[in-house]
Amino acid sequence: MEKKFIGAGLLAGLVAGIVAYVFARIFIEPQVTRAIDYEGGRSDAEATLAGTHEHEHELFTRGIQENIGAGTGTLVFAVAMGAFLAVAFTLTWAYVGRRYPATDPRVAAAGVTLVGFIAVVGVPFFVYPPNPPAVGDSETIGERSGAYLTITLVALAAAVLAAVAAYWLRPRIGGLPAAVAAAVGYLAVITVVASLLPEFHEIPDPVTNDAGQIVYPGFPAEVIGLFRTYTIANQVILWTVLGLVFAVLIWLMSRRSEATDRDRSAAAVS
Numbered sequence: 624m625e626k627k628f629i630g631a632g633l634l635a636g637l638v639a640g641i642v643a644y645v646f647a648r649i650f651i652e653p654q655v656t657r658a659i660d661y662e663g664g665r666s667d668a669e670a671t672l673a674g675t676h677e678h679e680h681e682l683f684t685r686g687i688q689e690n691i692g693a694g695t696g697t698l699v700f701a702v703a704m705g706a707f708l709a710v711a712f713t714l715t716w717a718y719v720g721r722r723y724p725a726t727d728p729r730v731a732a733a734g735v736t737l738v739g740f741i742a743v744v745g746v747p748f749f750v751y752p753p754n755p756p757a758v759g760d761s762e763t764i765g766e767r768s769g770a771y772l773t774i775t776l777v778a779l780a781a782a783v784l785a786a787v788a789a790y791w792l793r794p795r796i797g798g799l800p801a802a803v804a805a806a807v808g809y810l811a812v813i814t815v816v817a818s819l820l821p822e823f824h825e826i827p828d829p830v831t832n833d834a835g836q837i838v839y840p841g842f843p844a845e846v847i848g849l850f851r852t853y854t855i856a857n858q859v860i861l862w863t864v865l866g867l868v869f870a871v872l873i874w875l876m877s878r879r880s881e882a883t884d885r886d887r888s889a890a891a892v893s
Contacts, residue, residue, distance in 0.1 A: 629709045635868035636705020640698040643861035652689045654850040662757035668830045668839035729870040736866030744858045746778040750817045755850040785809040
């Protein structure tokens with residue numbers, strides 16, 4: 624059954640990846656193009672002030688980047704998240720299905736999906752919102768990557784501990800109080816860790832000449848706002864489709880398994 628869960632997760636990830644890429648191609652890629660155009664214009668302005676005129680050639684064209692590159696990246700990420708969801712569901716169901724046999728597997732799948740979204744996407748997004756190209760200092764990329772990885776790992780570990788705490792407290796104080804206590808503890812851990820991590824404010828300022836006159840504007844706030852809005856919306860879509868498809872596949876598996884058990888029981892009686 625575990626292999627079937629993994630297969631369901633991979634298939635759900637593939638479907639979610641296709642849907643998410645279509646959304647990203649329509650809404651996110653135009654913002655990326657605007658950011659790249661800004662970066663090119665800013666580089667030209669800085670080169671003019673410095674008296675140099677260097678032009679870098681892209682290894683891949685913009686068309687390849689926004690179609691093949693973005694599509695491949697989205698699908699790989701979605702399939703990986705599908706595998707992650709399947710493993711998390713398998714571990715959860717091994718306990719929940721045995722301890723609470725009346726639980727609907729679709730409910731368990733939805734719960735695992737929600738927790739996964741919060742830990743993998745939600746918390747890192749609100750601590751370190753994503754930025755389009757041209758935003759960010761290349762000298763701090765290592766520090767930024769390390770901080771982002773740290774909050775993601777902490778969010779995952781804290782989510783696991785919160786789930787364990789909720790199940791442990793449930794028979795003692797009730798389901799709702801246990802869930803609330805686990806959620807409060809989770810938020811407390813995330814808040815403390817986020818406050819200890821470094822902050823980054825690297826939105827490019829306007830380019831000015833020696834007289835202090837602006838020769839090229841700062842990075843447009845509209846692009847950053849739309850990019851972040853569409854990015855989180857894209858992740859919501861991806862995880863929603865992922866969870867729905869996975870839940871349906873799990874439900875179909877459970878129905879088929881129950882039908883097989885009934886057939887075996889009928890055959891044994893006859």
